[in-house]
Amino acid sequence: MKNRRAQMEIMGLLVVIILLAVGMLFTVNYMINKKPSEIKKTYTESQMASNILSSILRTTTPEDTKDQLYCHKVDFTELLQDCALFETIQCSNGQPSCKYAEEQITEMLNNTLAKYNKPYRFKAWRVNGDQLIEIKNLNCDEEHIGEGILAMYTQRQTKLLPIPLNPGTLMVQFDICS
Amino acid sequence: MKKHKKAQLKMGENISIMFIFILLIVVGMLFFFKVQTASMKIKQHENTELSAIQVAQKASFLPELRCSSENVPVQNCYDTLKMENIKYAITKEDSYYYDIFKYSTIYVEEVFPGNRTWLIYNSTGNKPSKLSTQIPISMYDPMTSSLGSYYFGILHVGVYS
Numbered sequence: 402m403k404n405r406r407a408q409m410e411i412m413g414l415l416v417v418i419i420l421l422a423v424g425m426l427f428t429v430n431y432m433i434n435k436k437p438s439e440i441k442k443t444y445t446e447s448q449m450a451s452n453i454l455s456s457i458l459r460t461t462t463p464e465d466t467k468d469q470l471y472c473h474k475v476d477f478t479e480l481l482q483d484c485a486l487f488e489t490i491q492c493s494n495g496q497p498s499c500k501y502a503e504e505q506i507t508e509m510l511n512n513t514l515a516k517y518n519k520p521y522r523f524k525a526w527r528v529n530g531d532q533l534i535e536i537k538n539l540n541c542d543e544e545h546i547g548e549g550i551l552a553m554y555t556q557r558q559t560k561l562l563p564i565p566l567n568p569g570t571l572m573v574q575f576d577i578c579s
Numbered sequence: 580m581k582k583h584k585k586a587q588l589k590m591g592e593n594i595s596i597m598f599i600f601i602l603l604i605v606v607g608m609l610f611f612f613k614v615q616t617a618s619m620k621i622k623q624h625e626n627t628e629l630s631a632i633q634v635a636q637k638a639s640f641l642p643e644l645r646c647s648s649e650n651v652p653v654q655n656c657y658d659t660l661k662m663e664n665i666k667y668a669i670t671k672e673d674s675y676y677y678d679i680f681k682y683s684t685i686y687v688e689e690v691f692p693g694n695r696t697w698l699i700y701n702s703t704g705n706k707p708s709k710l711s712t713q714i715p716i717s718m719y720d721p722m723t724s725s726l727g728s729y730y731f732g733i734l735h736v737g738v739y740s
């Protein structure tokens with residue numbers, strides 16, 4: 402009878418130890434799997450998305466015709482506007498505005514975001530019209546981000562800018578996917 | 580004799596209970612300190628990230644470098660002439676700029692159309708680890724023509740900790 406009571410006590414002790422061990426395991430698991438803070442990543446990506454678009458659109462092309470990249474000192478906003486309308490601007494090597502803008506924007510993004518392995522997408526299209534330019538890197542496409550208004554509800558960093566045309570509106574969108 | 584043995588058994592039982600109890604407390608304390616150290620490390624990492632962001636923000640809004648159009652500051656833009664001359668101000672007022680940037684390296688890299696680099700601030704303090712932040716910016720060159728030109732560049736901010 403006494404033997405049985407001792408066995409019961411040991412069982413109780415075992416249950417307590419097992420409960421404690423399980424609790425510890427859960428805590429350790431939580432601590433190990435806890436993702437490190439992403440404050441900086443979120444800040445950098447939001448800054449990137451908003452600054453990169455405004456900076457690119459403001460950039461002036463070189464004036465000097467001896468320069469390989471010349472395009473009469475127009476800025477990229479004007480280039481995209483021309484691209485969306487009549488393509489009257491001829492840049493270096495007789496390139497039309499659309500081709501020049503696409504090549505130079507690709508180059509700028511390759512030298513910045515692609516270098517830091519950030520997936521991105523640059524897109525320009527006419528409202529109720531054709532898509533003019535689409536540049537993307539590392540699968541940052543429709544499958545990975547929302548489209549149009551939906552994109553604002555995803556966790557991706559998106560910047561959308563309307564540019565007035567005569568007639569119409571040109572939309573320029575820049576996304577950074579995580 | 581029987582009573583004496585029973586007392587000894589009781590004593591043994593008490594000692595083993597005490598031992599297990601103390602063991603559990605020690606294990607619990609060790610575990611608590613481990614968890615505390617891990618959360619301290621996470622908190623420290625968060626603080627370093629926050630100070631890196633703070634320095635990056637201060638650098639990108641530095642009035643000494645910002646370009647302006649008719650006295651209105653242009654957002655997200657540095658003046659190339661101001662970038663050329665900031666080194667004189669930083670050398671003269673190094674403690675003032677140390678209060679703002681602490682131990683960090685700040686430089687601007689031109690991406691389009693050229694590939695020039697301007698070093699704005701550099702104070703490493705022999706610290707080993709660095710948190711880098713890149714911010715795309717425009718650079719305004721007022722010397723090119725009557726209207727000036729805007730270039731595309733990246734502001735690199737590396738904070739040492």
